[in-house]
Amino acid sequence: MLIIKHLKKALLVSSMCFPLFVCAQSAVKPNWYNLDLKTDGVFGISTEKAYTELLKDKKHVPVLVAVIDGGEDINHEDLKSVLWNNPGEIAGNNIDDDKNGFIDDVHGWSFIGSPTKGNVMFDNMEMVRLIKHQAPKYEGIDPSTLKKEDEAGYKNYLAMKAEREKLFEQHQKRLGVLTRFKTALSEIMATIKKENPAADDFKNYKPTSDTQSWVRKTMVNALAETDYAAFIKEEIDGPYERAWAQLNYHLNQHRFLNEAQIFHFV
Numbered sequence: 052m053l054i055i056k057h058l059k060k061a062l063l064v065s066s067m068c069f070p071l072f073v074c075a076q077s078a079v080k081p082n083w084y085n086l087d088l089k090t091d092g093v094f095g096i097s098t099e100k101a102y103t104e105l106l107k108d109k110k111h112v113p114v115l116v117a118v119i120d121g122g123e124d125i126n127h128e129d130l131k132s133v134l135w136n137n138p139g140e141i142a143g144n145n146i147d148d149d150k151n152g153f154i155d156d157v158h159g160w161s162f163i164g165s166p167t168k169g170n171v172m173f174d175n176m177e178m179v180r181l182i183k184h185q186a187p188k189y190e191g192i193d194p195s196t197l198k199k200e201d202e203a204g205y206k207n208y209l210a211m212k213a214e215r216e217k218l219f220e221q222h223q224k225r226l227g228v229l230t231r232f233k234t235a236l237s238e239i240m241a242t243i244k245k246e247n248p249a250a251d252d253f254k255n256y257k258p259t260s261d262t263q264s265w266v267r268k269t270m271v272n273a274l275a276e277t278d279y280a281a282f283i284k285e286e287i288d289g290p291y292e293r294a295w296a297q298l299n300y301h302l303n304q305h306r307f308l309n310e311a312q313i314f315h316f317v
Contacts, residue, residue: 080093080276081276081277082099083095084096084098085097085098085099086099086100087099087100115135117159118159125158134158135158135159136157136158137149137156137157137158137159139151140155140156140157141155142155142157143155173296173299173300173301174300174301175300175301175302175303175304176215176301176302178211178214178215179215179301179302179303179304181211182208182211182212182215182304183304185204185208186208186304188201188204189201189204189205189208189209192205215302215304218297218302219297219298219302222294222297222298222302223298225290225294226291226294226295226298229287229290229291229294230291231262232262232265232266232269232287233287233291234262235260235262235263235265235266236266236270236287238259238263239253239256239258239263239266239267239270242256243256247278247279247280248270248274248279249274249279250270250271250274250275253267253270253271253274254267254271270282273286
């Protein structure tokens with residue numbers, strides 16, 4: 052958990068966790084995550100509207116925001132200058148200065164990692180952890196043999212399994228779509244031979260398959276609003292990596308946390 056001193060930064064960074072995958076019919080709008088659905092026609096979080104209407108002429112009051120999530124990059128350019136610093140802790144001395152049970156909790160604490168091995172970069176969803184924990188008791192059991200007090204737990208176990216399978220299938224489909232997109236894009240880029248192509252480069256390309264036609268149309272629309280590198284990072288590579296992580300870690304009930312990649316403990 053990290054504490055952030057300014058609400059605007061927290062909202063902006065949180066919104067980046069939900070990028071919009073742009074299809075052939077629409078293109079990315081710059082700063083879309085701060086825009087408003089009613090005013091701008093974009094599924095942003097209305098940050099700009101909040102500052103021009105809701106917070107206009109109001110006196111600034113510092114706000115502490117607790118981020119309870121899967122972790123934050125404390126070196127991120129939008130976060131490092133506004134992170135809360137624990138006044139009772141001396142960084143790096145390996146001592147629990149404020150006597151709260153956590154050593155060097157300067158900006159907060161990771162309750163899913165450990166001081167020796169660090170944070171886990173990828174982990175299971177809590178639902179998946181519960182499925183794994185309850186599987187020895189409920190998996191493959193004959194429901195007619197259940198004790199009365201276990202019926203509710205068994206019903207909840209089946210519901211969690213169904214939800215996991217639904218989410219797993221959704222991310223499988225998403226990863227499949229993105230994989231086809233990336234493959235066709237690589238084929239097109241091999242012909243264009245430019246590191247940062249523009250919309251006209253894709254307009255002039257002659258597709259050799261339906262998939263290439265789809266990618267070409269998407270890129271022409273997207274590059275009318277943004278540049279190639281930004282689009283690929285935000286709308287292709289980012290969603291691809293997140294879908295991959297969902298399938299291989301977050302929703303994968305056969306992978307244990309100690310097999311996950313870790314990064315330095317904050």
